[in-house]
Amino acid sequence: MDVPRTVATALEDQPVAGTRCLEAGAGAGNATAGLLANGAARVYAVTDDRDHARTTRRRVGGGNGGGDDGDRLAVLEADLRAVPLPDESVEFVTAHGLCNVLDPASLSAVAEELSRVAAPGARLVVDDYDPVPDGAAIGELFAVENAASELARGRPALTFYPSSFLRRFFAGHGWEFERERTLLEPVPWTESHVAAHADLAAETAAEHPGEAGDALAATARRLEGEIGSESVGRMYSLAFRLPG
Numbered sequence: 001m002d003v004p005r006t007v008a009t010a011l012e013d014q015p016v017a018g019t020r021c022l023e024a025g026a027g028a029g030n031a032t033a034g035l036l037a038n039g040a041a042r043v044y045a046v047t048d049d050r051d052h053a054r055t056t057r058r059r060v061g062g063g064n065g066g067g068d069d070g071d072r073l074a075v076l077e078a079d080l081r082a083v084p085l086p087d088e089s090v091e092f093v094t095a096h097g098l099c100n101v102l103d104p105a106s107l108s109a110v111a112e113e114l115s116r117v118a119a120p121g122a123r124l125v126v127d128d129y130d131p132v133p134d135g136a137a138i139g140e141l142f143a144v145e146n147a148a149s150e151l152a153r154g155r156p157a158l159t160f161y162p163s164s165f166l167r168r169f170f171a172g173h174g175w176e177f178e179r180e181r182t183l184l185e186p187v188p189w190t191e192s193h194v195a196a197h198a199d200l201a202a203e204t205a206a207e208h209p210g211e212a213g214d215a216l217a218a219t220a221r222r223l224e225g226e227i228g229s230e231s232v233g234r235m236y237s238l239a240f241r242l243p244g
Contacts, residue, residue: 001060001069006183007034007096010127010237013179016040019091019123024080024114025098029056031127035094036060036069044090046076046083053077081109088119096127099166103155111173120244124175125237127183131160132233138189138197141223145201148216152207157200163236175240184235191229198224 007030017039023031026047035043045056053075060069078084080098093114099107114124132139142158149157161169167177201220205213 001033001037003034003037004030006127006235006237007031008037009181009183010096010125011035011038011094014038014092014123014125014239016092020044020089021092021094022046022083022085022090022114022117024083024093024095024110025101026052026056026075027097028052029059031094031096032056032073033059035092036072040072040092042072042074044074044076044085046078046080048077048079050077081106081113083113083117085117087116090117091119091122093118093122093124094127095125097129099126099128100158100160103159107159107161107169111170115173115175115242118242120242122242124170124240124242126166126170126240127235127237128163128166129160129187130162130234130236136230136232137223137227138194138230138232141194141197141201141220141227144216144220144223145197145204148201148205148208148213148220151212151216152204157204163238166238170238170240175242178239178241180239181237182234183237185233186231187233187235188231189227189229194224194227194229 011034016035018041021035021040021043023045026045032043032045047053057075060073076084102110146156146158163180171177198220202217205216
């Protein structure tokens, strides 16, 4: 399994080996791959996206019993606001690129669940992005994506929390802050990243037929062509420990 450099850097100072782990928001399974590569005894990868669940299972050998790594993996299709694990059942939690897709209300609900399933002394690693600087072209595209989501669903698609906010936020849920490090600066928003966000903005805008939706979709496509790629902003990693 290839482990992205950002994940490897975020985990290199963490005692993963032999622990029961939760990847909160599996996505493409990047953190799951990193946890398994670092010797996790068991990884529960939780996602509410069926495509992401399939990707994670394939990536590590089938999941739920499909190979050496698959034997240590359980992919759970579930809402992170109701994690299907018992209280105090995991010793290590990752949230890699998760918080930016959670609005404040959802972030609070997810944090409560992560704290519930974490055993005393558990570790938490949160990797995410600072807000992009004013004037960044990619920021205009993110604003269009948020406007489309607000129009169609009544909530933003993206919320970029400063590292200082998440430090205080998770401390408020009982986690003791241990360290912060920079994973990427600047962040390389590649053509494929830009295209993916433009696609999401256009698809979400299409959920609200009419002039407003059409205008947002057209703006997303225009920005995709104008931006191409851009390197801007910072990705950070925060490490916490639960007392006990």
